[in-house]
Amino acid sequence: MPALRRRAALALAASPLALPAHAQTWPTRPIRIVVAFGTGGGTDITTRLIAPKLSEILGQPVVIENRVGAGGTVGADYVAKSPPNGEVFLLATVSNMALAIPLYGSRLPYDPVKDLVGVAPTVFIPIGMIASSKLGVTNAQEFIALLRANPGRYSYGSAGAGTSGHIASSSFLSRIGATAEHVTYRNPGQTFLAVNQGEIAFTSDIPALLAPFHRAGTARMMFVATDDRSPAVPDVPTAREVGLGDYKAYSWYGIYAPAGTPSPIVTRMAQAIDQALSDPAINARFDEMGTPAMRGWTPQRFHDFLLSEIDLWVPLVRASGARAD
Structure with missing residues (x-):
């Protein structure tokens, strides 16, 4: 199995979540999820699909806030510098958590690994x-x-x-x-x-x-740019079918919290995300879109996945010669 296909399979595999009893006291206030990209795109649409279910599960309003700019780094930096009290989360992607590292270098105002803590992924994104x-x-x-x-x-x-x-x-x-x-x-x-x-x-x-x-x-x-044709456009060939060999392109979306957010809150939010993604209607909608839900992840597994994504994409971005505008 090609390396990127194995990574996609890893992204879609499941593992159990545990819920600490003392996390039940959270949340007591409304929750904001900052989407670091504009309205009408996949990040915005998929997050708004799960937000009502998260609100139902957690018993508090879940509000989506778009903070746009610099390839998603403006929103990510805002959340990285927010109080770690469980009231603000980030909907991030491979873009502002891995690709931004070589693109911005020393100009990147936050450290994706040190300043943010992974909660759970949401969907896997073919391109x-x-x-x-x-x-x-x-x-x-x-x-x-x-x-x-x-x-x-x-x-x-x-x-x-x-x-x-x-x-x-x-x-x-x-x-x-x-x-x-x-x-x-x-x-x-x-x-x-x-x-x-x-x-x-x-x-x-x-x-x-x-x-x-x-x-x-x-x-x-x-x-x-995937191994298989997309169910959303089954008449469109794959990159390999048009002669591009092993060229691949994909993304993923996931929820992050400011570093220092108490682990019971992080675990409780991860459990709520997994429950929302398991809702049959939500899951069916994601399948329709060709963006399968990434269910059953622990925060630790999501953290380890980010490290592996950084190891993969940093040298590829540098080799491409791409630079931040």
Whole structure:
């Protein structure tokens, strides 16, 4: 099994959670989950799907707050510097917890490992690539040939430097030996609009979010960067099917707390997240989207997973030559 496929399998495996009795006293106040990316994207949609269930389980309102900027590092830094009292959590991704380390270097205002504590992952995210119909290409081979024949002429978009979409596109260009300008937007909705209007040539994101544009014909999905086709767009080939070999791109979302948050609170929140993800309606919706729930994780296992992701992605990002804007 290829290395990245093994990592995806690891991300979806289950392990039991224990609930300390003294964690039952928390929470006594409303809870905020800071989503470090804009509205309309996968981070926002998936977190808003589980928030009502978390509120029901925990007996307190769970409010989503979008704090956007710098590839998700603005929101992450805000939570890292928040009081560790169980009232503020972060919805983070591989972008602001692993990719940001080599992209920002000494400019990164927080340490993902030391300043934040992992609670639980939520969903595993395959990545697909979509190109504007205005390019006049009908498949990945034509798309790749167009980019190679016009170095630097076209541009691609993402929700910020260091996001998984940015790295997926940058690594793709490196793989095919082409160049294109990177343009950032405040949220994925703006990026999708730019592709539809032909302002940028392509972007990378969750297949389920790209599917409506693919079906409408305003943009065409080139491939999904996973071993298997996405149930959201079963007619779209994989990267391997279009000749990109073992090229892979994925992300994951997860909940973090400020370092120093009492472990009973962290464990109780992890248990609540797992319970919410196990709800049949929520689980079915994630399966529909092609973003399977990552159920049954302990905080320690999530911490160890982050360390392994940092070990994987830091050298890959450096090799791609990608830099923060």
